[in-house]
Amino acid sequence: MRKRGAGLIAAMLLACTLLPGAAEAAARCRNTGSFERWLAEFKQEAAAQGISRQVIAATLDGVTFDPAIIRRDSGQGVFTQSFLQFAGRMTGGGRYQNGLKQLKAHARLFAAIEQRFGVPPAVVAALWGLESDYGAYKGANYNIIRSVATLAYDCRRPDFFRRQLLDALRIVERGDLRPEEMIGNWAGELGPTQFTPSDYYKHGVDFDRDGRVDMIRSVPDALASAANLMKSFGWQRGQPWLQEVRVPAEMPWHEADLAIQHPRAQWVRWGVRAAHGNLPADTLPASLILPMGRNGPAFLAYPNFKAYIEWNAAIVYSTTAAYFATRLAGAPPVGSGNGPVEVPNAQQVQELQRLLIARGFLSGEADGRLGAVTRAAVKQAQLKLGLPADSYPSPELTARLRGGR
Numbered sequence: 001m002r003k004r005g006a007g008l009i010a011a012m013l014l015a016c017t018l019l020p021g022a023a024e025a026a027a028r029c030r031n032t033g034s035f036e037r038w039l040a041e042f043k044q045e046a047a048a049q050g051i052s053r054q055v056i057a058a059t060l061d062g063v064t065f066d067p068a069i070i071r072r073d074s075g076q077g078v079f080t081q082s083f084l085q086f087a088g089r090m091t092g093g094g095r096y097q098n099g100l101k102q103l104k105a106h107a108r109l110f111a112a113i114e115q116r117f118g119v120p121p122a123v124v125a126a127l128w129g130l131e132s133d134y135g136a137y138k139g140a141n142y143n144i145i146r147s148v149a150t151l152a153y154d155c156r157r158p159d160f161f162r163r164q165l166l167d168a169l170r171i172v173e174r175g176d177l178r179p180e181e182m183i184g185n186w187a188g189e190l191g192p193t194q195f196t197p198s199d200y201y202k203h204g205v206d207f208d209r210d211g212r213v214d215m216i217r218s219v220p221d222a223l224a225s226a227a228n229l230m231k232s233f234g235w236q237r238g239q240p241w242l243q244e245v246r247v248p249a250e251m252p253w254h255e256a257d258l259a260i261q262h263p264r265a266q267w268v269r270w271g272v273r274a275a276h277g278n279l280p281a282d283t284l285p286a287s288l289i290l291p292m293g294r295n296g297p298a299f300l301a302y303p304n305f306k307a308y309i310e311w312n313a314a315i316v317y318s319t320t321a322a323y324f325a326t327r328l329a330g331a332p333p334v335g336s337g338n339g340p341v342e343v344p345n346a347q348q349v350q351e352l353q354r355l356l357i358a359r360g361f362l363s364g365e366a367d368g369r370l371g372a373v374t375r376a377a378v379k380q381a382q383l384k385l386g387l388p389a390d391s392y393p394s395p396e397l398t399a400r401l402r403g404g405r
Contacts (some may be wrong), residue, residue, distance in 0.1 A: 035382065040152045045166075059179045063307045070151075084296070085343070113207070114227075123241065200213070205225045235307045246273045247338065253388045253390040285303060342394070349370050356377045
């Protein structure tokens with residue numbers, strides 16, 4: 001699974017906190033050997049992979065290490081916005097209205113994309129809007145080759161970025177982009193739908209039929225490529241992806257988990273109802289997701305939702321992207337849920353993680369991130385302590401863990 005967001009999303013995530021010890025943790029990783037020696041060895045590897053010497057020289061000769069990229073990567077903060085905060089910020093106001101305009105202005109293009117790939121216009125438009133505000137956000141002018149080479153040399157995620165750099169060379173060799181045209185964001189993502197070089201090379205589509213995949217300047221290429229990538233993630237033509245629902249005051253909350261599916265009929269028997277329209281009591285499988293726990297917004301996620309998780313594994317982003325697509329497809333704004341929800345900040349999550357680690361529910365470091373692993377540990381603790389197991393932290397859970405009961 002991948003995490004995108006070096007462009008508009010990262011620029012908008014201002015409510016982030018750097019936890020104590022974050023810089024020290026990054027500093028524990030040390031490179032050995034010079035960048036120049038590493039680059040010479042990489043050139044040999046690229047040649048062994050079948051990339052021409054001419055492309056290797058044209059793309060990599062003169063590339064230097066960029067310490068600013070490492071500082072950006074090491075200094076990323078902890079995302080603390082709730083789903084309602086993030087979704088409200090990213091899908092409201094002008095972005096929603098502009099999305100409707102884009103759907104109308106490019107109706108024929110979106111229809112052709114759906115016919116070929118099976119991905120609805122609203123799904124593609126929502127990703128376009130979230131990643132770059134429909135191409136309006138250009139991001140910083142980082143040299144993609146230099147950025148990816150720097151991250152490939154760095155000791156933290158060398159394998160991932162080494163593959164990205166090889167595929168960046170393949171993009172050049174295929175004739176899609178010249179090295180100097182590969183300008184994008186600091187983490188190496190390209191174009192208005194923020195593709196990694198590997199996704200660009202493997203799933204980019206020449207939809208305007210000009211002989212090359214140009215996702216930087218060609219809207220047809222960028223949008224068709226996004227649809228093709230979603231299809232590669234398992235998108236099923238004609239199937240739903242997300243539906244807002246209302247949940248009862250009491251139900252088996254431990255069943256609310258993206259990893260658990262039940263027929264819609266079972267959710268109906270447990271008291272789940274459609275927030276708008278109908279919820280048929282049929283056999284279509286669905287997972288109940290509660291991004292802010294049992295008192296916050298609730299959704300049934302259908303099999304197509306897994307494509308969003310592949311696009312970006314962060315549940316707040318993936319749920320927001322899927323929800324935004326439902327909005328552009330005609331759904332009303334999301335409700336606030338059954339009651340107020342206290343959203344923990346990064347320090348509170350870090351304290352909770354330490355308590356979970358001490359009680360054996362969680363392993364690793366307390367990083368202050370309320371991700372899937374931490375939420376799974378929260379669920380196990382809630383089950384053990386007899387609390388509603390909705391996988392969302394609460395002050396009561398923290399208090400019970402503090403007290404050792």
